[in-house]
Amino acid sequence: MTDVDAQIAEQFEAKNPRGLARAISRAESGKGAALMHRFFARTGHAMTIGLTGPPGVGKSTLCSALVAIARAAGKTVGVVSVDPSSPFSHGAILGDRIRLTEHFTDADVFIRSMASRGHLGGLAGATGDAVAFMDAFGKDVVIIETVGVGQSEIEIAELADTTLVAMQPGSGDSVQLLKAGILEVADIFVVNKADHPMALQLQREIRGMMEMLNFAGWVPELVATRAREGIGTAELWAAIERHDAYLRASGDLVAKRKGAFAHRVRALVMGDLERRVDAQIASLLGATVDGTTDPYAVAATLVARVENALPTTAEPERVAMRSSVRGL
Ligand SMILES: Nc1nc2c(ncn2[C@@H]2O[C@H](COP(=O)(O)OP(=O)(O)OP(=O)(O)O)[C@@H](O)[C@H]2O)c(=O)[nH]1
Ligand SMILES: [Mg+2]
Numbered sequence: 001m002t003d004v005d006a007q008i009a010e011q012f013e014a015k016n017p018r019g020l021a022r023a024i025s026r027a028e029s030g031k032g033a034a035l036m037h038r039f040f041a042r043t044g045h046a047m048t049i050g051l052t053g054p055p056g057v058g059k060s061t062l063c064s065a066l067v068a069i070a071r072a073a074g075k076t077v078g079v080v081s082v083d084p085s086s087p088f089s090h091g092a093i094l095g096d097r098i099r100l101t102e103h104f105t106d107a108d109v110f111i112r113s114m115a116s117r118g119h120l121g122g123l124a125g126a127t128g129d130a131v132a133f134m135d136a137f138g139k140d141v142v143i144i145e146t147v148g149v150g151q152s153e154i155e156i157a158e159l160a161d162t163t164l165v166a167m168q169p170g171s172g173d174s175v176q177l178l179k180a181g182i183l184e185v186a187d188i189f190v191v192n193k194a195d196h197p198m199a200l201q202l203q204r205e206i207r208g209m210m211e212m213l214n215f216a217g218w219v220p221e222l223v224a225t226r227a228r229e230g231i232g233t234a235e236l237w238a239a240i241e242r243h244d245a246y247l248r249a250s251g252d253l254v255a256k257r258k259g260a261f262a263h264r265v266r267a268l269v270m271g272d273l274e275r276r277v278d279a280q281i282a283s284l285l286g287a288t289v290d291g292t293t294d295p296y297a298v299a300a301t302l303v304a305r306v307e308n309a310l311p312t313t314a315e316p317e318r319v320a321m322r323s324s325v326r327g328l
Pocket of ligand 1: 053054055056057058059060061062147192193194195225226227228229
């Protein structure tokens, strides 16, 4: 462990939020491994909530309301706001996008804005690390807000215990939902802006789509909210708690967290492999591409190089969770 990491670990141990902030920054710059080795064993306590949906649907307003409810129940909270569009996170985003200003002065609410691009392992990498550090730091609840643009909803569902998909009336959101396959990942649908005249219609559409699916186990709940006025948010919190209780009682929580762990490992490995493969491709192609080779031939050359290192079927190795993380 470097001096910097040791210093961060000391602050982290002392419950100094600065230590948490710096640990996340280390992860963002691809240097979080040592601190993750140190603190990962402390994770598993937090209830993690993913909140996704299209731009402007009211995610941050909902998030702020949920934070207030959790705080009133005496829980400490961490919030990760992911911006999938920008490769950098800037302080300005906090004020503009997060709408959590009412919680800025609460020492038990830790808010972090981050970009998902430009990090090893994408959303699962950087965000997964931030969630894990907040959890290890002792936060009872961690909320991940991310704008739903394509894959990020699916990614968030891999990471979070409970996934909330927010939609707004009169925007064609329900159609988008079907197209992107988000229907399958939502544990709770939130129809926000229920003050809108089309709100009931959207709720009917969602119920109609749900009838076409067969749910094994948990059947997604549908909650209507007017987040700006704080209407329906207590009901939303109650639904989150029901889902949490369901996960614990059914044993799905263990399976889900194992899945999240595997997803993070995969993201790290694939991120690393992708870089190496890109470098190899560049060297194999040389200065120009001519008729002496073709994409299949180059791919076969590369696959041959990794063949021995990575057999097509894995030996059933029994690796303890901790050591498999350390092994990366
Ligand atoms: N009419 C109405 N407006 C709302 C409601 N909830 C939030 N809004 C407004 O919707 C706008 C967007 O809210 P945000 O919470 O910033 O939405 P967001 O989904 O976090 O937006 P991005 O992070 O930019 O994707 C703001 O002007 C809110 O005041 C609601 O229940 N009804
Ligand atoms: Mg927002």
